[in-house]
Amino acid sequence: MDRFDAMQAFVRVVETGSFTKAAQTLHMSKTTVTQLVQQLEARLRVKLLNRTTRQVHITADGAAYYERAVRLLVDLDDAETSLSSAAAFPKGRLRVDIPSPLACMLLVPAFPEFHARYPELQIEMGVSDRMVDLIGDNVDCVVRGGEVSEQSLIARHVGDMYLGVYAAPRYLQRVTNPTHPSDLESDPHRIVGFLSSRTAKLLPCTLRQGDRCIEIKGKYALAVDDGNAYLAAGLAGVGVLWLPHYMAKHHLARGELVHLFEEWALDPMPIYLAFHPNRHVSAKLRVFIKWVIELMAEHAPMAANSEGQENTSGLR
Structure with a gap:
């Protein structure tokens, strides 16, 4: 048994909560990971993990060994990378x-x-x-x-x-050109919705001009949870969107997007x-x-x- 491999396999099982996931992240077979942990337990003569058909639970001895194993693996990496x-x-x-x-x-x-x-x-x-x-x-x-x-x-x-509010010319040709951020809250305007990966809720847009502050939610025909899809929807004229400038600048230069409300600022x-x-x-x-x-x-x-x-x- 390679003690380093066995220790690393045990740590990964604890951290992932699964022999299958540990095997995937270590690029080993599940059988190999299982055997390494079993050999480690046999060497230490303690039960490190309690296994059921669906779950893996660490024992008290296993928790104590895990803390030391993590420190040892970090020290080993330190020794190698300090060269x-x-x-x-x-x-x-x-x-x-x-x-x-x-x-x-x-x-x-x-x-x-x-x-x-x-x-x-x-x-x-x-x-x-x-x-x-x-x-x-x-x-x-x-x-x-x-x-x-x-x-x-x-x-x-x-x-x-740093962000700005943008729309495609094809969108602005279809609806009345908005002159104030509050225009986006009423028909016929639509935004492109962006869904937070954490909450699955739409992310609003807050604009500031001096002491004035306005939060825009707007109505949407399409909401997405991916930045590239969000930009593609805006370029297709689906609705107004708020973008980091680095995402907009090339499309702005090519006339594919128009910068709206330039006198208003968005929080970075x-x-x-x-x-x-x-x-x-x-x-x-x-x-x-x-x-x-x-x-x-x-x-x-x-x-x-x-x-x-x-x-x-x-x-x-």
């Missing part, structure tokens, strides 16, 4: 999850330069706006826009997305990079974080009053 060669040339696989527009428009186009810098790194990028279970899905970190509620994560504020949307406190910030994760910060500084710089904010106890 100058490992720090300078990080390698291995990193799993991340990025909102689809941010991935498609910013990170993926910039990736060749990152790969040239770190050719031994393999990035597995989940592209979605869904809620991600970092431990269960074996994801090293996520990048998310807006306020996120998970209190168990360590998060770093890496940028702010913060961008967070988050990871689980049980996940060690390895050299490979460190260089990825640095790269994301560089990209955000160029395309989504932080507002002056939020510079340097970091949340180490959870996401705000």
Whole structure:
């Protein structure tokens, strides 16, 4: 029995709550993971896990061993990545999850330069706006826009997305051109609805002009939960939408979108990079974080009053 493999298998079963999920994230068969945990229990002469046909529960001895095993695995990773060669040339696989527009428009186009810098790194990028279970899905970190509620994560504020209200010319040809944000609350106007992945509710739009503040909800014919689909609906003339400027600028330049209510401002949307406190910030994760910060500084710089904010106890 390889004690490192057995310890890693046990930790993954505890974190995912399932032998099947642990096997998937470790790229092993379920039989191999089961055998490793059984061999570990035999070596330690204690029961680490109680298994039923549907659930896995950790025992008191298992909980104590889990805490020590996690620390040992982190120390081992520290020992390897502390070497100058490992720090300078990080390698291995990193799993991340990025909102689809941010991935498609910013990170993926910039990736060749990152790969040239770190050719031994393999990035597995989940592209979605869904809620991600970092431990269960074996994801090293996520990048998310807006306020996120998970209190168990360590998060770093890496940028702010500035937004505007936009509509396609074909939409404005079909309805009366809105002159005030409140016009969007009444017929014949329609918005494109964006559904929060956390609450499944529509995200409203708050606009400010001096001391005046107005929240727009509006009526919708279509609501989606994906950023690329949201943009596509707006370009098709389905309704008015509020977009980060980086998503709108190319379509604005080509005349495919029109910027509405330019004298009104929307609160910037913060961008967070988050990871689980049980996940060690390895050299490979460190260089990825640095790269994301560089990209955000160029395309989504932080507002002056939020510079340097970091949340180490959870996401705000």
